[in-house]
Amino acid sequence: MGFQTDSIHAGQKPDPTTGAIMTPIFQTSTYVQESIGVHKGYEYSRTQNPTRQALEANIAALENGKYGVSFASGLAAISALIQMLESGDHVICSDNVYGGTYRVFETVFKKFNVAFSFVDTSDPEKVRTALTPRTKMLFIETPTNPMLILSDLAALAEIARAHGCLSVVDNTFMSPYFQRPLELGIDLVVHSSTKYLNGHSDVVGGIILTRDDELASRLYYIQNAVGAVPGPQDCFLILRATKTLALRMREHEKNALAIARYLEGHPRVEKVYYPGLPAHPQHALAKRQMSGFGGIVSMDLGSLEKARRFAENVRIFALAESLGGVESLVDHPAIMTHASVPREERLRMGLTDGLIRLSVGVEDEEDLIRDVGQALEAM
Amino acid sequence: MNDILEIPVFADSQSWEAWFRECSGTDQAQSYHAFKHITWPVGPDLDIYFYLVDHFNEHTVKEALSAIIPCAPCILFCGNHLYSREARPLNNMYRFYLSHFRTPVVWLTPEEFLEEKEIHADGQTEEPDYVPLTELSGRALKKAIPQALELIKQKIQKD
Numbered sequence: 001m002g003f004q005t006d007s008i009h010a011g012q013k014p015d016p017t018t019g020a021i022m023t024p025i026f027q028t029s030t031y032v033q034e035s036i037g038v039h040k041g042y043e044y045s046r047t048q049n050p051t052r053q054a055l056e057a058n059i060a061a062l063e064n065g066k067y068g069v070s071f072a073s074g075l076a077a078i079s080a081l082i083q084m085l086e087s088g089d090h091v092i093c094s095d096n097v098y099g100g101t102y103r104v105f106e107t108v109f110k111k112f113n114v115a116f117s118f119v120d121t122s123d124p125e126k127v128r129t130a131l132t133p134r135t136k137m138l139f140i141e142t143p144t145n146p147m148l149i150l151s152d153l154a155a156l157a158e159i160a161r162a163h164g165c166l167s168v169v170d171n172t173f174m175s176p177y178f179q180r181p182l183e184l185g186i187d188l189v190v191h192s193s194t195k196y197l198n199g200h201s202d203v204v205g206g207i208i209l210t211r212d213d214e215l216a217s218r219l220y221y222i223q224n225a226v227g228a229v230p231g232p233q234d235c236f237l238i239l240r241a242t243k244t245l246a247l248r249m250r251e252h253e254k255n256a257l258a259i260a261r262y263l264e265g266h267p268r269v270e271k272v273y274y275p276g277l278p279a280h281p282q283h284a285l286a287k288r289q290m291s292g293f294g295g296i297v298s299m300d301l302g303s304l305e306k307a308r309r310f311a312e313n314v315r316i317f318a319l320a321e322s323l324g325g326v327e328s329l330v331d332h333p334a335i336m337t338h339a340s341v342p343r344e345e346r347l348r349m350g351l352t353d354g355l356i357r358l359s360v361g362v363e364d365e366e367d368l369i370r371d372v373g374q375a376l377e378a379m
Numbered sequence: 380m381n382d383i384l385e386i387p388v389f390a391d392s393q394s395w396e397a398w399f400r401e402c403s404g405t406d407q408a409q410s411y412h413a414f415k416h417i418t419w420p421v422g423p424d425l426d427i428y429f430y431l432v433d434h435f436n437e438h439t440v441k442e443a444l445s446a447i448i449p450c451a452p453c454i455l456f457c458g459n460h461l462y463s464r465e466a467r468p469l470n471n472m473y474r475f476y477l478s479h480f481r482t483p484v485v486w487l488t489p490e491e492f493l494e495e496k497e498i499h500a501d502g503q504t505e506e507p508d509y510v511p512l513t514e515l516s517g518r519a520l521k522k523a524i525p526q527a528l529e530l531i532k533q534k535i536q537k538d
């Protein structure tokens with residue numbers, strides 16, 4: 001089936017009791033049993049819930065995987081991945097990952113004697129250098145936030161396989177519409193479904209996808225044993241949103257590309273970061289491993305003062321953390337989302353005080369460009 | 380499952396690899412990008428993994444060992460000479476190490492060379508913690524490494 005057909009139908013059958021075409025919200029914690037141990041496959045909602053299962057099957061199909069295991073947030077999903085490991089294991093992680101990922105690794109899981117190396121995964125040689133006999137997982141985020149640096153997934157999947165360690169990709173930024181890491185040999189994909197999958201800024205959620213039977217059964221075990229499951233209402237909302245994922249992603253990208261091109265030619269913008277621009281240093285890799293370039297554009301305005309004036313003067317773009325919703329957002333990473341990264345480290349990756357990240361929404365392209373233009377003039 | 384101690388090793392010549400293999404009772408050393416890995420099955424419940432660092436490149440050391448060093452019980456510096464201010468690669472590496480990491484270091488040096496303690500103009504010596512080796516051999520290492528671990532244990536208890 002095609003992506004759009006899957007997004008509307010995969011995992012969803014009309015409700016057998018009423019024929020309702022939309023999967024109902026099974027807002028129940030438990031299920032009545034006919035006799036002791038005789039039931040319809042559902043015992044307790046931490047373990048099984050039909051709305052949740054419909055969502056998991058749906059996104060598994062979109063990622064071209066076999067299994068989906070959903071969680072109450074992206075970070076709960078990421079935590080479940082680390083809970084698959086043993087004390088003493090070592091994880092190599094992209095050095096420019098989402099700050100919350102860095103925080104849970106360094107401040108929570110390190111206490112349980114899991115070691116983390118933060119490495120520039122855009123260079124496969126550096127990943128090889130960081131491998132040790134105890135390396136059990138390679139955790140990659142591509143493109144990174146907010147510098148939009150890419151890692152070569154096919155090359156990294158190969159390195160991980162040769163070493164016998166699991167490869168994981170946080171695919172939140174691209175969504176399965178533009179990037180499907182499982183097809184490139186990656187073992188596990190994780191999402192903050194809070195972002196593009198849900199896309200309407202009204203749910204926090206996470207999900208892991210895989211093709212591997214054994215990994216899936218370990219993850220279902222953790223999902224139930226640890227218990228960070230999403231509620232049925234949230235599952236319903238995400239399931240409703242994936243029906244329009246392709247439509248939204250195409251619009252996000254069209255607008256983002258138009259804005260990136262506009263910014264590239266603007267005298268007040270010092271630098272634009274967008275993988276869809278031929279000037280992006282990894283444009284060739286972007287074309288090879290993604291089928292589009294996504295909705296996030298970053299730009300350097302030269303100073304904190306200019307960035308502040310820009311953020312204060314936009315009218316359609318809202319100043320807020322998060323990304324991936326239908327509405328356009330502007331973020332100042334150095335102060336808002338990446339303040340925990342030491343300044344020296346930030347500057348090394350180009351994350352200056354003048355950097356602005358735009359999560360380009362699906363409003364009218366002309367309105368967004370006019371808004372960005374007037375805010376640049378007012379700087 | 381066995382307990383595993385990971386011990387990074389900086390040595391001043393290739394010859395040490397043979398002595399570490401002899402000490403571990405293995406002729407196998409698995410090559411990684413930045414080091415060679417030799418397993419010493421110390422007892423039924425404990426393995427020691429030695430990581431013999433290949434390149435004294437500061438960048439590589441940081442990339443390859445930054446997650447290992449903080450968890451290691453100690454780091455071994457193996458040299459024919461104990462640390463001095465002389466510009467030898469092992470001494471330079473030791474200075475780099477001290478400025479970047481805090482895991483304790485033990486030097487393993489043949490006892491016949493231990494007389495060469497350097498006394499500076501200010502009357503200070505810069506003697507690191509060390510265990511003398513009776514000879515350059517796997518047998519001597521086998522004796523010295525538990526002593527090195529004990530030395531660190533006592534030091535930590537004292538602190």
Ligand SMILES: Cc1ncc(COP(=O)(O)O)c(C=O)c1O
Nearest residue numbers: 073074075098170172192194205
């Ligand atoms: C790339 C990425 N991964 C993971 C997360 C964490 O997800 P959540 O906020 O749903 O826990 C985020 C959130 O911003 C993110 O941007």
